[in-house]
Structure formats: structure tokens, C-alpha cells
Amino acid sequence: MADKKHSHEDCKKNILAVHDAMDVLNGKWTISIIAVLCFHQQRRFSDILADVKGISNRMLSKELKEMEMHKLVKRTVQDTQPITVLYELTEYGRKLQSVINNLSDWGHEHRKKVMGK
Amino acid sequence: MADKKHSHEDCKKNILAVHDAMDVLNGKWTISIIAVLCFHQQRRFSDILADVKGISNRMLSKELKEMEMHKLVKRTVQDTQPITVLYELTEYGRKLQSVINNLSDWGHEHRKKVMGK
DNA sequence: CGGCATCCTTCTGGATACTG
């Protein structure tokens, strides 16, 4: 990454790549959910529901299903009584870790900036 | 960043930080626009319009205005004939560079994965 | 607990036309 070139072609390719990434990550809550799973490895539906402030169960359900289709998360059902469902990032999804870390850092700074005013 | 702790508290804070970041970046096209400006430094309205595939001038206008409010981009008018308007990232916005780079890398891989199938 | 189905409102965003 450090040796990234910046020819005309590369610009286009990189912009396209970001666009592709956003195609998958564009859900209103997708990135927040990934963040939760980055910081928790395994997490139950109801816990994620609590972690992601503002999301409704309907939306969480839909997003998780979509993310599962995109192979970003893995869903595991444990037949306890009552049922328990665990979500975790796939290896593929885990590759977004550095994106999340950077966003987190930026978010901290952003918060300071906004609150400071 | 490498020495990030992972206590319960830190988890919450990090998730919150990501959430804060997404509050500002949640526009459907925001990140793509930032990507364009990462790879081009200065860019005219009509060029961004062409770079970000699928966006309409109405949406680009709205997004840029919002991003300007959030101090992510700077708008400069040159009174040529006809008018020319240049957009560029602020120093603050430029701090998202590493996020964009990571997304770009991930996007490349993602594309391979999707196309490969 | 972990969802899905339904209803209904709000918002998003495209198409088109117009302005300085």
C-alpha cells in the first residue's frame, strides 16, 4: 500500500474499488455492525441490537441477513432454551478491521472537535 | 493505534466513535466523493460528477454542501468565463485518507472475489 | 430469544427544466 502509484489509471481503479466496497457496505448500519463485531468477536442478536444505538430489530435482522449473503458475517445457532444466535465476522469481513480502526480514531477526533465547540 | 486496549469501556468507546464517524459519512455517496478528492486533490464539480458513477447533479450538489458544512471539503470559486468551482478536502477531511486506502484495498480484493465466481 | 409479516410514514433520489 505504501508503494501505491498514482497514475491516471490507478486513480480510476482506486475510486472504482472504493465504490465497489461501498456497494457492499452501504447499508445505513452496516459499518456500525461490523464495528461491533470487530470489538466483540462473537455477539448475540439482542446484544448487537443494544450496541448499535438507534437500530430497530427489523433493520438489524435485514442487515445481518444481507451481510451474511455477502459473506461478511457468519451466523451460528445454538439450540439452548430458548434459542441463542451468535454472529461473528468471517475472515473476509475481518479484513475490514483496519478500516474500522481508522474510522474509530477519526471518530474520536471528530467527537472532540464537535463537542469542543 | 497498535497499543489499543480492549477493555469493556474501550469497546463501547470505539463503537461509539465509529458511530459518530458514520453520522458524518452516512450519505450514500459521501465516501465515494471523498475517495475522488483523495486521489485528485482538486476537482471540479462536473469532473466529480463524472467520477462518481451513478450520482446525479442534484445529489452531488446536496452532498457537497453537507460535506462543506461538516468541514470535510472546501469550495473555491474561480471567476473564469464561465464560472469554475473547485472542491478539495480540508486538512480534517484528508485525515480520512487511510480509511480510503484501506477501503480501496479491500474493494480490490472484493472485486476479485465477486468477479472470480 | 430471534426473528418475520404487515402497515404506514418519511425520506431518498431520479428526471426534467430553469437560472446566473
Next chain:
DNA sequence: CAGTATCCAGAAGGATGCCG
């Protein structure tokens, strides 16, 4: 060129209730 205004369809998304 760089937008703005209007109109309108369709998607997003909340509230609620039901089910295994």
C-alpha cells in the same frame, strides 16, 4: 459551468404484533 427548483415514485425504515 455549476448549480437550484419542482415533481413524483419507490425505497427505507419505525411500530406493532405474531410465531417457533
